[in-house]
Amino acid sequence: MKKVRVRFSKKGKIRFISHRDIARIWERSLRKAQIQLAYSEGFSPRPKISFGLALPTGNESEAEYLDLELVNDIQENSDALADLKEKINKALPKGIEVQNVAEKELGADSLQQVVIQCTWQFDLSDYTINQAKKWAEEILGSLEIIVERERKGKVVVEDLRKQVISIEVIGETDAGVRIQADLGTQPRTLRPSELLAASNPPIKARNVCRMNQWMLQGEERIEPLTITDTPAPSAHMAEVIRRELNHVRPNGQASESGLNQQRIIRSTTKT
Amino acid sequence: MSSIWPQLEGLLDDVQKPARYIGCEDGAITPKYHADKVSWLLTYPDTYEVGLPNQGLQILYEIINERPDSVAERAYAPWTDMASVLRTNKLPFFSVDTHRPAKEFDVLGFNLSAELVYTNLLECLDLADVPIHTEKRAAEDPLVIVGGHCTYNPEPIADFIDAAVLGDGEEVVSDITEVVSRWKNSGRASRESILRELATIPGVYVPYAYTPVYEKEDLICMSPRFPETPEVVEKRTVSDLADWPYPKNQLVPLTEVVHDRLNVEVFRGCTRGCRFCQAGMITRPVRERPAEQVRTMISEGVRRTGYDEVSLTSLSTADFSGIEEVVKSTLDDSDCGQLSVSLPSLRVDAFTVGIAAELQRARRTGLTFAPEAGSWRMRQVINKLISEDDLYSAVESAYSQGWRRMKLYFLTGLPTETDEDTKAIIDMAKKCVEVGRTHQKSPSVTVSVGGFVPKPFTPFQWFGQNTEQELHRKIRLLRDEAKSSRGVQFKWHDTRASVAEGIISRGDRRIGAVIEEVWRKGGVFQEWSEHFNLQLWVDAMEKYGLSLDQYVYRHRTEQETLPWDHLSAGLHKDFLWQEWRDALEAVGLEDCRWTPCYDCGACTGYGIEHVVASAQPPAGGSQGTGQPIFPTESIPVSFSGIKI
Numbered sequence: 001m002k003k004v005r006v007r008f009s010k011k012g013k014i015r016f017i018s019h020r021d022i023a024r025i026w027e028r029s030l031r032k033a034q035i036q037l038a039y040s041e042g043f044s045p046r047p048k049i050s051f052g053l054a055l056p057t058g059n060e061s062e063a064e065y066l067d068l069e070l071v072n073d074i075q076e077n078s079d080a081l082a083d084l085k086e087k088i089n090k091a092l093p094k095g096i097e098v099q100n101v102a103e104k105e106l107g108a109d110s111l112q113q114v115v116i117q118c119t120w121q122f123d124l125s126d127y128t129i130n131q132a133k134k135w136a137e138e139i140l141g142s143l144e145i146i147v148e149r150e151r152k153g154k155v156v157v158e159d160l161r162k163q164v165i166s167i168e169v170i171g172e173t174d175a176g177v178r179i180q181a182d183l184g185t186q187p188r189t190l191r192p193s194e195l196l197a198a199s200n201p202p203i204k205a206r207n208v209c210r211m212n213q214w215m216l217q218g219e220e221r222i223e224p225l226t227i228t229d230t231p232a233p234s235a236h237m238a239e240v241i242r243r244e245l246n247h248v249r250p251n252g253q254a255s256e257s258g259l260n261q262q263r264i265i266r267s268t269t270k271t
Numbered sequence: 272m273s274s275i276w277p278q279l280e281g282l283l284d285d286v287q288k289p290a291r292y293i294g295c296e297d298g299a300i301t302p303k304y305h306a307d308k309v310s311w312l313l314t315y316p317d318t319y320e321v322g323l324p325n326q327g328l329q330i331l332y333e334i335i336n337e338r339p340d341s342v343a344e345r346a347y348a349p350w351t352d353m354a355s356v357l358r359t360n361k362l363p364f365f366s367v368d369t370h371r372p373a374k375e376f377d378v379l380g381f382n383l384s385a386e387l388v389y390t391n392l393l394e395c396l397d398l399a400d401v402p403i404h405t406e407k408r409a410a411e412d413p414l415v416i417v418g419g420h421c422t423y424n425p426e427p428i429a430d431f432i433d434a435a436v437l438g439d440g441e442e443v444v445s446d447i448t449e450v451v452s453r454w455k456n457s458g459r460a461s462r463e464s465i466l467r468e469l470a471t472i473p474g475v476y477v478p479y480a481y482t483p484v485y486e487k488e489d490l491i492c493m494s495p496r497f498p499e500t501p502e503v504v505e506k507r508t509v510s511d512l513a514d515w516p517y518p519k520n521q522l523v524p525l526t527e528v529v530h531d532r533l534n535v536e537v538f539r540g541c542t543r544g545c546r547f548c549q550a551g552m553i554t555r556p557v558r559e560r561p562a563e564q565v566r567t568m569i570s571e572g573v574r575r576t577g578y579d580e581v582s583l584t585s586l587s588t589a590d591f592s593g594i595e596e597v598v599k600s601t602l603d604d605s606d607c608g609q610l611s612v613s614l615p616s617l618r619v620d621a622f623t624v625g626i627a628a629e630l631q632r633a634r635r636t637g638l639t640f641a642p643e644a645g646s647w648r649m650r651q652v653i654n655k656l657i658s659e660d661d662l663y664s665a666v667e668s669a670y671s672q673g674w675r676r677m678k679l680y681f682l683t684g685l686p687t688e689t690d691e692d693t694k695a696i697i698d699m700a701k702k703c704v705e706v707g708r709t710h711q712k713s714p715s716v717t718v719s720v721g722g723f724v725p726k727p728f729t730p731f732q733w734f735g736q737n738t739e740q741e742l743h744r745k746i747r748l749l750r751d752e753a754k755s756s757r758g759v760q761f762k763w764h765d766t767r768a769s770v771a772e773g774i775i776s777r778g779d780r781r782i783g784a785v786i787e788e789v790w791r792k793g794g795v796f797q798e799w800s801e802h803f804n805l806q807l808w809v810d811a812m813e814k815y816g817l818s819l820d821q822y823v824y825r826h827r828t829e830q831e832t833l834p835w836d837h838l839s840a841g842l843h844k845d846f847l848w849q850e851w852r853d854a855l856e857a858v859g860l861e862d863c864r865w866t867p868c869y870d871c872g873a874c875t876g877y878g879i880e881h882v883v884a885s886a887q888p889p890a891g892g893s894q895g896t897g898q899p900i901f902p903t904e905s906i907p908v909s910f911s912g913i914k915i
Contacts, residue, residue: 014525016289021526028523032577045609058284091577093297093525206281 002038002070004084005104007225010061014095019054025093026051026066033091035084036071052111052224053118053213056191061210063118065111065224067104099227111224117165117184119212120192122205125176129169132177135199136167147198160198163190175206182214275362276370282360286352290526291319294345294367297523297576300332301369302342309452311335311343312366312376312413316383316391317798319347319367324530326584327419328382329518331444341448344368344376348391349398351795351802357398364398373399377451379413381432383421386775387768387797389428390790392417396431403787405433405479410459414451414469422476423506423553424727426834427775427782429478434469436476437838438506438553439539441515443474470500474507476838483780488821490779493837505839506553510879512539512560516568523576532580532613533572537565537597541586542864542881545643546654546854547682549726550586552847553840555873557864559884562593569601573610582613589618589626593884598626617641620661624668637717638669641680644688645695651857652687654850666703670710677703677716683745684723684737684769686854693745696720697752697759704758717760720749722769724776728840730850732833735826736773739805742766767805771797773823774808779834782822785811841873 010022017025027047030037037047048069055061074080085101092098124132139145145160163184170180183190196203214221283289304310313332315322322328328345335343344366349357357363363372373379379401381392396403401412408415417425418436425435436443450472454465463479470477480500481493495502509515521533538559541551560568569581581601585591601612612630617623619640627638642662643655650657669677681696700716707714722742725731737745746763753761775782788811789797796802812819827833829848836844846869853860863869864881874880 013293013295016283016293017525018290021290024527025525028577028579030577031579032575039609058289093295095295204284 002073003104004068004070004074004081004101005225006066006068006088006098007100007227008064008066008092008096008098010055010064010096012060012095014093015060016058018057019051022055022096023049023051025096029088029091029093030068033087035068035087038069038071050110053115053185053189055210056193056208059192059208059210063210063212063223065213067111100225102225114215115185115213115224116216117182117214117221118189118210119180119182119214120208121170121178121180121211122192122208123173123175123178124203125206127177127203129172129177132169132179135203136169136179139164139195139199140167145195145198147194158188160190160195164195173207179205180211185213273372273375274370275365275372278360278362279365279370282356282362286356287350288319288526291347291350292353292367293525294370295525296323298518298520299345299368299522300336300343302336302344304342307340307452307456309341309378309448309455310376311341311378311380311448312346312371312373313343313380313382314346314348314373314395316348316381316388316395317385317796318350319524320526320528321798322347322382323522323524323528324534325382325384326518326534326536327384327440329522330515331380331440333518333520334441334444335448338445338448340452344371346373346395348388348395348796354394354398354795363400364395374401374413376413377455378447379415381415381417381419383417383419383428385798386421386427386772387803389775389786390794390797392428393431393787393790394795404430406430408433408462410462410465412462414465416447420550420553423549423838423840424777424835425476425478425838426780427778427786429780430783430787432478433466434475434477436507437474437504437840439509440507441509441517443472443507446472447475467497467499470497473505476504478780481837490832490834492832493834503837503839505877506841508556508841508877508879509539509558511882512536512558513564513882516560516564521572521576523578530582532582533569533576533578534582534584535565535568535572536560536585537583537588537591537593538585538884540881541590542862543587543590544654544850544860544862546652546730546850547643547685547723547725548586549729552729552842554586555841555871556879556881558882559591559593562596562884565593565597565884566600566604569597570604579609580611580613582615584615587618588614589620589623591884594626596884598629602629619657619665624665624672627669628672637676637678638674639678639680640665642699643680643682644685644692645681645697645699646692648857649685649688649692649695651859652854653682653685654854654859656859656861662699663702663706666706667710670707670714675707675711675714677707677714679703679716679718681718681720682723683720683749684742686731686734687857688745690745690748693748694752697749697756697761700753700759701756704756707758713758715758715760717762718749718753719762719764720746721764722746722766724769724772726776727833727835728842728847730847730854732777732847733827733829733851736769736823738824739766739770742769765800765803768797768800768803770805770819770823771803771808774812774819777834778822781815781817784815785817788814841871841876843870843872843876846871 026049039045039047050067052065055064081101085098089098142161147158147160149156149158165182165184168180170178181192192205192208196205212223215224283292313328315325315328332343332345335341345368346364346366363374365372393403396415402408414433416434416436417432418440422435423437425432447469450468454460466477466479469475470480480496482496484491484494538557540554540557542555542557543551545551573581598612601610614627617627617640619642642657644650644653647659679700683693696718700718703716704714722737725734725736743766746766750761753759774785785808789807792807794804794807860869
């Protein structure tokens with residue numbers, strides 16, 4: 001086995017480090033851990049590390065991924081993988097922690113291609129449970145949420161609604177009302193902050209955390225790599241919170257709560 | 272001992288690059304506080320990305336934290352968006368290590384490496400809620416102490432600082448800590464008592480302890496106010512770098528910064544004697560680190576940090592006498608993996624290119640040389656004695672070994688410079704491209720030109736800086752010449768910034784009001800083109816009745832008192848004056864490390880010597896001049912580790 005998939009979390013102060021910087025930290029940490037990585041050929045050889053979807057700066061995550069290609073075969077037994085995990089964790093800065101390392105098939109599609117949606121949690125501060133529910137209903141009840149973005153000097157019109165798979169109000173926290181949302185990533189990742197900025201009035205979220213990333217295996221959505229030995233965080237969270245709403249529905253269907261279908265149009269800033 | 276992190280955390284989503292404010296670097300220290308300990312906040316008053324790699328700050332950070340009686344944290348100037356977030360939310364300027372308010376520290380130490388950051392110093396003090404004027408500070412306010420190359424002329428900021436340190440900081444930082452510790456632990460007597468005591472530490476200049484004496488508009492002298500205050504403050508010099516293998520744990524930032532690699536200082540000082548170069552003059556004599564220690568610092572540093580690039584830093588690394596030994600053993604050390612080594616300041620000769628080729632086996636980037644002037648006459652004036660032969664053989668060697676891009680640094684607005692000298696810059700670039708064509712299909716040469724600003728403690732300290740109009744004219748001349756030259760790219764520094772730098776560089780105490788006025792009008796981050804505004808400086812000069820001609824553009828006379836005459840970098844003023852006269856005659860002076868002593872004062876005055884890593888002078892001759900080198904007994908040299 002030469003290709004391995006790594007699942008890691010990003011929490012605490014380090015969440016303010018950008019995706020690009022995190023990539024550099026990984027390269028440096030793997031060198032420091034003396035992991036023998038395969039290098040690309042050519043004029044300026046780079047270690048073979050493929051990163052998954054970018055995580056917005058300032059957001060935490062329970063489920064980040066990257067794939068590594070090693071020089072040497074690694075025996076398919078838990079000891080060698082556990083050893084690899086420990087070595088990498090020792091070299092990583094505080095706040096980034098490898099949760100699992102597992103074999104990956106050679107030639108399997110890249111993380112950025114296979115992941116279709118992510119589960120997010122965030123808190124709406126200054127909102128009551130009822131206001132949060134109303135907000136969720138409004139989004140789910142709308143036919144489309146059109147935003148205009150400026151991208152490389154051109155105005156791009158996008159419908160965010162297609163990317164909203166589900167929104168649940170899952171309970172109250174110190175920072176407000178906790179929301180769990182499944183948002184699509186293809187062709188472009190919808191970030192919680194973008195969805196909130198497109199609300200009327202725009203809202204700011206606190207404690208944004210990516211809980212899961214999902215890919216399809218047949219009809220079923222599965223995680224690119226689970227955390228073995230520990231329960232998946234979304235399942236864990238479900239026990240603590242009161243389930244208030246469950247609005248999973250296919251695109252554009254009318255809302256059960258009878259809200260009028262509406263078209264929400266917002267302009268957001270440059271991306 | 273409070274931390275503002277809980278209040279700050281929620282605000283970081285509202286600023287650009289929040290990574291600047293979180294700390295968490297590999298190598299960062301969480302200090303163990305105690306009420307008796309002296310606490311330092313070491314601040315680099317520019318952005319985090321520029322300030323973090325600063326070696327001087329990191330060295331002091333470690334030394335202070337190693338002492339049982341002191342602790343140190345770090346801070347960097349908050350960018351303008353963060354400054355307004357702090358003001359809106361009534362939060363103070365803070366440390367990045369544990370996010371403590373700056374005002375809670377005993378000493379605020381500022382590293383001043385460039386004049387244009389002075390307004391940021393005021394911004395940091397104001398955000399910290401510390402009075403910007405030393406006379407307004409009470410006994411419980413922090414002491415404001417500055418160090419770094421700019422503090423060789425601290426007069427423009429005399430109103431704002433409590434003390435300035437001249438020279439190497441490794442030893443004096445402990446002397447200051449001990450004095451502050453005694454004062455603090457005996458109940459913090461008056462502000463004046465601590466200032467007077469600080470003024471007696473060698474290398475520490477306390478502006479409060481000196482009164483400027485003027486006759487009409489002219490400065491006559493700086494008169495000591497107290498019997499114990501020395502008339503002249505001498506710089507501090509660490510005699511052997513081998514005693515100071517710092518930083519031991521170089522900080523590895525989480526976000527990208529400038530010079531983002533392992534940095535190992537191979538020597539301090541420079542004896543080439545370039546007459547425009549303040550760094551070369553004030554850091555004499557040359558003190559090389561033993562080659563063995565350099566090797567250890569590289570291999571341990573690479574292992575600890577995970578960096579795959581190491582930079583051997585100094586003012587002229589190819590002049591390090593242990594260079595071949597270090598390079599060879601570093602590249603052979605398999606533990607270091609795919610390590611690339613960079614030399615930030617290359618000497619211009621074929622030998623150097625050979626080393627560079629060896630070093631950049633893995634990744635070959637551009638090559639950078641600094642001939643500084645286009646004509647041989649001009650290079651004799653500035654004493655950068657690079658012959659045409661050496662230059663073109665270096666260029667030949669570079670192109671033949673596979674480089675396609677080359678960068679050349681020049682100054683314009685130098686003493687005695689004619690338009691022919693200026694244009695020679697582009698002629699030189701064109702010839703380099705020509706040489707390149709014999710080896711490469713499309714060689715390119717980037718010419719980068721800066722306007723010359725005379726600095727204190729150099730032979731050019733008497734020179735009247737070119738006016739902004741004149742510098743601008745020369746830049747236009749160069750731009751026009753470069754336009755018609757294939758393969759030559761032309762870049763230049765903003766000539767307006769040179770004016771502001773010139774005001775401060777050789778200013779006296781009266782310039783303090785100007786700096787304050789510029790800051791009050793919002794002129795922070797003047798090093799940054801998006802914030803720099805010359806009009807603010809011009810208006811402030813006018814408001815206080817000070818003229819650019821008096822401070823910047825006129826030639827100064829031998830008789831007049833310079834604002835830094837009561838400070839000393841060891842250099843005899845008559846040596847500098849002789850050098851200035853020789854410059855005007857275009858007479859060069861050879862490197863003193865391998866030839867007999869010219870008695871500039873830097874060694875003899877302090878009873879110290881050059882310290883070298885190898886008994887063999889570097890191959891290729893000194894300065895790339897090919898000048899014969901015959902070490903004799905009369906040369907004041909000792910070998911590092913073993914004094915002879």
